[in-house]
Amino acid sequence: MPRGEFEFIHHIRRRAAVRPPVRVGIGDDAAVLDHPAGTVEVVTTDLLMEGIDFLWPETSAALIGRKSLAVNLSDLAAMAGRPTAAFVSLALPKARGRSFADEVMDGLLALADAYEVTIAGGDTNSWDGPLVVSVTVLGTPFANQPVLRSGAQPGDWVFVTGACGGSILGRHLTFTPRLAEAERLTQLVKLHAMIDISDGLAADLHHLLDESHVGARVEAAAIPIHADAARLCDPRTPLDHALSDGEDFELLFTVPANDGPRLLAAWDQPTQITKIGEITAESGCRLHRADGTSIELPPLGWLHAMED
Amino acid sequence: MPRGEFEFIHHIRRRAAVRPPVRVGIGDDAAVLDHPAGTVEVVTTDLLMEGIDFLWPETSAALIGRKSLAVNLSDLAAMAGRPTAAFVSLALPKARGRSFADEVMDGLLALADAYEVTIAGGDTNSWDGPLVVSVTVLGTPFANQPVLRSGAQPGDWVFVTGACGGSILGRHLTFTPRLAEAERLTQLVKLHAMIDISDGLAADLHHLLDESHVGARVEAAAIPIHADAARLCDPRTPLDHALSDGEDFELLFTVPANDGPRLLAAWDQPTQITKIGEITAESGCRLHRADGTSIELPPLGWLHAMED
Structure with a gap:
């Protein structure tokens, strides 16, 4: 979303009084x-x-x-x-x-x-x-109460459905809305926070963190990268595509740490779910790499972070 | 509404299955x-x-x-x-x-x-x-149940709020949605059918009659004509403007004959309401003139009827 539109929406959000029956x-x-x-x-x-x-x-x-x-x-x-x-x-x-x-x-x-x-x-x-x-x-x-972006808590495990990156090769049009996955998740665990990936994994994770007033630690090696991300012929790495591309329409969600292992054990749907990190009390989003180094992951993704 | 769009909407309406919780x-x-x-x-x-x-x-x-x-x-x-x-x-x-x-x-x-x-x-x-x-x-x-276009019954009195015609001079932009009037009506009478006038008094009356599978007899002399309708300098009469112009955003509604006189007696709002005719079991919409003659009032209004 261009910066101007983002600011315009924040302006409307500040001006628009929320009255019953509207809760959010x-x-x-x-x-x-x-x-x-x-x-x-x-x-x-x-x-x-x-x-x-x-x-x-x-x-x-x-x-x-x-x-x-x-x-x-x-x-x-x-x-x-x-x-x-x-x-x-x-x-x-x-x-x-x-x-x-x-x-x-x-x-x-x-x-x-x-x-x-x-x-x-x-x-x-x-x-x-x-x-x-x-x-x-x-x-x-599905379970009487909706899951908001704002409910993530320190210690939560951060998950993503499916795999990300390269949706421009076709999945941005043919994707399956993750309704079955969302319903199954509500049956298996307490979902703390959830968002769908439209702007990009990094950008939407930041939306969730901002609304929840928390940060996150993300493991680069854990990010599920779609095969399409590697099929794109450009200077960007598949990981950068997975973090930045957008229009994946996968679900990014957090569950209490206690529920994490249980969810992985009980998950019985064809769409994979992957733990990519954990919520932290400190704000910001830190991307940890396999070589032990880490960088701050900005909303626009990894490539931009590397250029800083 | 152009004929092509009307047919397209009917096509979608036929195809779109209505499932709960949708009633209408x-x-x-x-x-x-x-x-x-x-x-x-x-x-x-x-x-x-x-x-x-x-x-x-x-x-x-x-x-x-x-x-x-x-x-x-x-x-x-x-x-x-x-x-x-x-x-x-x-x-x-x-x-x-x-x-x-x-x-x-x-x-x-x-x-x-x-x-x-x-x-x-x-x-x-x-x-x-x-x-x-x-x-x-x-x-x-307002009263737990909505008022549909389809509830008009033979014998009902047909009313309109305010006055019609010439909205192009400004009221098409500055009109007051008739919410207060609608709420008061639900308190005073049993509303059988209602529609707002966007396409024009004649056209929207036909929409209501079609959905209710009834006809109407309308008194030309009773139509409340807005002063703006007479201010338009063209060959059309103020009555034709009132019947045809559209974007009046007044309410057109029917009530049981028994409730008609009571409504007129009890009405206490600044916006006038006017009885313009009655619902008939026979289909079609007959416009009766002061000289005793009558014509079929087609959806597009009086001028077009006169040209037939």
Whole structure:
């Protein structure tokens, strides 16, 4: 996220009064609302713009539609929430006609059906501009209470699902929102904090640490690096790709140290989970290397740290 | 709404399976969700695009921001629902900088504060394209159950709040969402059906009749015509403007015939309410004129009917 947008959001966050039924407003993967009788709701929204978030026709209309919903489902997973209803608004380029609009919705509806999410409303418009898709998703926590970014505690083990880096080779469009993994995690352990990896492993870890007012110690050798990260032909190392690339849409989460070994023993899902470090009381994020040296891991990842 | 978009929405509506907790999906002013313990939620969303829904700088950034939220609050009013939380996504033109973004949000936040609506989340982006604002609003019915478009019954009296026509002279931007009126109505009578006037009195009446599978008889002389409708200098009559213009954001609603006179007697709000006709079992919408003649009132309004 560009610095200007980050500051703008912080400005709105400071100005926007949080009133009931809203419990958690701007600043997490989703908002949290408290309804009567202890019912908790989580709500997230994303706006995808042609030329910024995707290119067309490089990316098919169906994959664009799929991704518009999938990024929101990933946010729900990061709250440990089950998505229930989605609202889809479209700014459609007139020149591409009805078949283009149908393809976008076909991609989106196929994913909605797979996760039993109802497309409950929206707003359709056309213009001479590029495609814009805005999706809002509502859901309910798997275990009654959502998991926030702000709950990490010193001593927690830090885990990540799957493997990171090189998503640009295709996974940024075809990724599976980690909803099944999030639900299983809520059954097995007490999740202290969770976020999905959209900005990059290092950047999103920093978001989680900032909101929790803690730091972390991360083992470089433990980072699960996706095979795609090594397939990219550029001067950056696979580890740097894994730390910096973004759009992995994996889950980054912390559990109490006591629960860590038990989680590793009990984990029975096809998606791997990997312990990559531990939460520390001191702020900052320290990356420890196999040779015994360590560096401060800034939000933008390792390469930038090496250049300092 | 252009015919192509109307057909596209019907296509999505047919395809989109409605699953719990969604009770009412696409097709009303807002969706209705049933949560545990009888808690009912209403959700609506609108996408406003520069060059289509507003012009800049002809319309100030603050008024654009205000309208983006206000149209959603009007939808909530049409469901007889109190808005609680809003989600605001922006595609910001880079060249206009931070001050433009601040002005949009200032206009939006001022209205949110006035109605005690929490801005609970959103998504901010910038690009070289025009301004796009997507707003989703959540709320709860004033009287536990929302009022749908589909509940009108033969014999019902048809009412409208305020006066219609000529909103283009300014009210399309500065209108007051009829939330106070909706709440008072729920206290005084049994509302059978309600919709807000965005497409035009005739068009939105047809939407209500279609969803309720009924018709209506409307008295031309009873239509409350706004002074702005007469200020427009064109060949169309003020009545035609009142029937066709759209963006009045008044409420059009029906109540049982028994409740009609009681409502008129008990009404104590500054905004007028006017009986404009009655619901009929026969489909179609008949406009009766003072001279005793009558014509079929098509969705696009009177002028088009006269040209037939």
